[in-house]
Amino acid sequence: MIAATGGSGRSTVADLLAGHLAAAGASTVVLDTAPRLSSPWPSWTAGQYAGGLGALPPDRPLTRSQVQRAAALRPGADRPGWQVLTDGRDWHSPPLALPHAPAAWLQLAAIGGWQCVVADTPHPVAHDILESRCAGRTGRTRAWCELPYAVPVLCASATASGIQALQQAVMAMHADGMPLQRTVAVLVGQADGRLPAAVRAGATMLSARTAAVVHLPHDPHIRAHGLRTVSRLRPRTRHAAALLGQEVLAAAGASWGTPLPDAPRPAPLAVVSHS
Known part of the structure; x- marks a missing residue:
């Protein structure tokens, strides 16, 4: 889950996508890769007393x-529960040193x-691509896409500025050889009513370069209450x-076949004898 700018509805889209994947019968997790105090996930999962990312020591086998x-757990009123790995500690706890490498999260x-796995990533996509190209290294966007x-x-807000940022991100991804043929773009509505003309025109152009463009309409319940509950979401x-879930699965199937092959698994650690 990536975006060109903040305020794009990325975490909301991640939540809704994870709920659909879980409803389709797949055990699902959201990986919250953002710093705790800039992420909505700790508040959306508050009160569960799960250990969170702070309970997973990075220097020991797990x-x-x-x-x-x-x-x-993210329970749903009409869908199976799914899980979230986030930093759910108190706000005043020392910040965690979260890994930057997508392979570590995988x-x-x-x-x-x-x-x-739905990874909610906070880095700005176009800036990351340009910065990594100028530095001559692999950026986080490419590393996530190559998993x-x-x-x-x-994700982008369904506004004139949002579609402009999205188009710039797509141009940067295209110039850097990113897999746009399996990239799904999501336009997140900011108000009721028809999409602005600039957004509709931009969506038409983007549909030729990406696997699909999906419009997520404005929902007053999400705006007012976030995603603490899902029972009052509009149909x-x-x-x-x-x-969105269907388009993501269709993009995966078009790229690798159906059913998907098994993903690589971490090699088990050898048993060390202390005798």
Whole structure:
């Protein structure tokens, strides 16, 4: 889950996509890669007393049960629950040194045993691509896109400035050879009513370069209450979430076939004898 700028509805889209994947029968987790005090996930999963990312020591081997216990549950009124790995500690706790390498997050999810992983990433995509190109190194956007069976979901607000930022991000991804043929763009509505003309025109242009463009309509419940509950979401919001999930799965199937091959698993650690 990536975006060109902040305020794009990225975490909301991640939540809705994870709910659809879980409803389709896949064990699902959201990886919250943002610093705690800039992320909505700790408040959306508050009160569960899950260990969170702070309970997973980065310098010691982890077991599946450890990782599963650290993940909070996102229950739904009409959908199966799914899990979130976030930093749920008190706000005044010292910041965690979260890994930058996407491969580290993939390994963590693989240890946990989930079938579908939704990574909520806070870095600005176009800036990251340009910065890494100028520095002559692999950027985070490319590293996320090159993970096994990764389908990039690029979010933007459905406004004139949002579609402009999205178009710039797509141009940067195209210039850098990113996999736009399996990238799904999501336009997040900021108000009721028809999309502005500039947004409709931009969406038409982007649909020729990406796997799909999905419109997530404005939902007053999300605006007022966030995603602490899902029972009051509008039917059209649920429909858009289902369409997004279908497009993500279709992009994966078009790229790697159906059913998807098994993803690589971390190699087990050798048993060390202390005798």
